[in-house]
C-alpha cells in the first residue's frame with residue numbers, strides 16, 4: 001500500500017511538472033505590492049497531496065510567492081498546524097495579520113477562491 005501510494009505520488013508530481021502553468025508576469029512594482037502581502041502567508045502542505053498540487057499550481061499561475069511548509073515530514077510544522085490551526089489536514093493557508101491575529105484557512109477550493117478574491121485575480 002505504501003509503495004502504491006509512493007508511485008501515485010510520483011505520477012502526480014510528474015504530471016504536474018509536465019503541465020506546469022506559466023506564471024503571470026507583472027510590473028515589478030505591482031508584483032512587489034503582492035509580495036509584501038503574501039510575505040505574511042504560509043501554506044502548510046504535503047508534496048504529493050493532489051489538493052496541495054492544485055493550490056500550488058494556482059500560486060504559480062498567479063505568481064503568488066507564498067512560503068510552503070512541509071506538514072508531513074517536518075514534525076515541528078506538523079504539530080504547529082494541529083496545535084494552532086486545529087486539524088492535521090492540508091492544504092491550509094496561514095495568514096499572520098498585522099494586529100497579531102492568525103487566520104487559518106483549510107480546503108483547497110476555499111484557499112483558491114480566497115486568494116483570487118483578495119488579489120482580484122481572474
Ligand SMILES: N[C@@H](CCC(=O)N[C@@H](CS)C(=O)NCC(=O)O)C(=O)O
Pocket residue numbers: 046049050051088089090091106107108109
Ligand atoms: N477537501 C480537502 C481534502 C484535503 C485532504 O484530504 N488532504 C489530505 C492529504 S491529500 C489530508 O490532509 N489528510 C490528512 C492526513 O493525511 O493526516 C481539500 O480540498 O483541501
